[in-house]
Amino acid sequence: MSTNGPSYSAAPPEIEHPRTKLVQLLGFLSIPIPLLGPVAWWMGNEELRKRDDDDRAQLVLGRTIGMVMSILLYAGLVLLAGMWAVAKGWILPFSQYRTLVEASLVTIQILVYSFALGIVLSLIVGVARLSDHRWIRGTALVFVEFARGISSIILLFIMAVAIPILLDVPQTSKILLASIALGINMGGYGAEIIRGAILSVPKGQTEASLSLNLTQTQRLRHVVLPQAMTVILPPMGNLTIEILKGTALVSLVGVPDIMQSANNIRQEQLFNQAGTLTILLLNVLVLYFILAQVVNVLFKLWERRVEQSYKGGPTLTPEQLPAHIRSATPGVTG
């Protein structure tokens, strides 16, 4: 891109920066020596970021070769690590995986119960925190401060150990009691999320629904909450993952979840004199990680659905409109 002289009179001058040659050399050398790939990739990126001259194509070539080689290198390393893991016995026997997966069903069950309770509590309390009545607001505030201030594990112990004795609840409903404890904890945090989201909806929406003579419930259900959803969902996903992490605590009060079955597997390992605790716990960590990623993906899908419902479609002609809408809107039928 030489702008100095008329471009048709002479060929553009050859710009050969020494770094360009180096990047290209590193790129080609990374084919026999893959360790140089990352270096070529990084250096090429740096040069492309810094300079803007005629040897971009050569830089991109060198960088691309480096990139491909480093991806191959990375894949090879991962493969090697996997083979090493198998050889070292990092993978548990199949029967133990089955035990863990079966136990994770209990974890998921607790998660679902406490999520349901948490959502209901956070909706009620979150709306109550914005109530016009002072007493309702005060009660909601006390609940939120209690649920957020007390540690989930202490609440769990109070719920699962102290409450059954005080109130004569049968000990068999440990799962339910543990879910209530986690649900209360989630309700406290969720209420703040929902309160913030309701406050983030523009005030004009409330005023418009007042002028349309909607009742308070209708306003909340059809106007405010649907618009608050985009604000609610991302932190709610994080909160759900926190609750999933919290479910690991229920093994301490004797619920047969993943950690409890890991303890059982450990007894089996000690009995058979095979396997180590570190590997077992690493596998348990990976299992929790996978569960958390599943929750994460579910919330991402939900977010996308909500976002798309706000996008709106193309403007339709009266012929393209569905029949039932046409009959409902007299002006369109013509």
Place this chain on the structure above:
Amino acid sequence: MSVTDNAAAHAAEDLQIEEYRPHRKWYRRPDIMVPVLVIVLVYALLVGFVESPNFYRTKMEPPGGLVKFDWMWFFHLIPLMLQGLLVTIKGALLGFAVAVVLGLFLALGRRARLPFVSWPTMTVIEFIRSTPVLVQLFFWQAFGRLIPGLDFSPMALLMLGLGVHYATYCSEAYRAGINSVDKGQWEAATALNLGPVTKWTRVVLPQAVPNVLPALGNYLVAAFKDAPLAFIVGVHGVLFFADQVAAETFRVPEPYLIVGVGFLMASLPAAWAVRQLERKIAYERV
């Protein structure tokens, strides 16, 4: 900034004040130094002088089995519970000290332009963030036993487990803080030809860290809520106290409820202080 400075300078001329110093060094400002000193003192007292008691013995006979809840016994347990609470607070503070330092390095590693540094860091952060701290504590314990010569004390395990777990949270906070530094500041640092170390320590971090202080405070409170968990690796905190008393006296409801009450008494003021800090910083930024 310059407008107010000019105004202040004019005011100083009008009032004929001899010496006018618009910018005092941070260590000469009482509004910064008093809280810092108080925090450091409390921190040192808690970390240095709190020792975990080896057992919890009560001087009072527990009431008989037919009584469901005995208020005298409940109040009698308060001093023992406070001992356990202090140990738990100490553990949370030590763990969070690890987290604050480690989190900064994780944040820097995640920002690295070299993808072979930033991707693994991101994976590790994501992995540690989404797995329970209970399993991580057990893991560190097993890991410590695996390596001969490495003998973690329970408190060290708590520090490690809590520190690594919350370092990932802190790194997210730091990242947000670093991203919130105005782009012009980076450009100015480049224009002044500052080296990378000077740029980070003198330009970016001093502007990023005050913005993340409320988030860090929130994570400290969260770490405090996870700290009683460490009774599973043998830290003699609040839950250890409750377990011990319940096992010795066969009275279950009172110790657990007093732990709940004591915990609220500690965590609610902490959360309130963090909210005040948040409000103050939000006010100063406007």
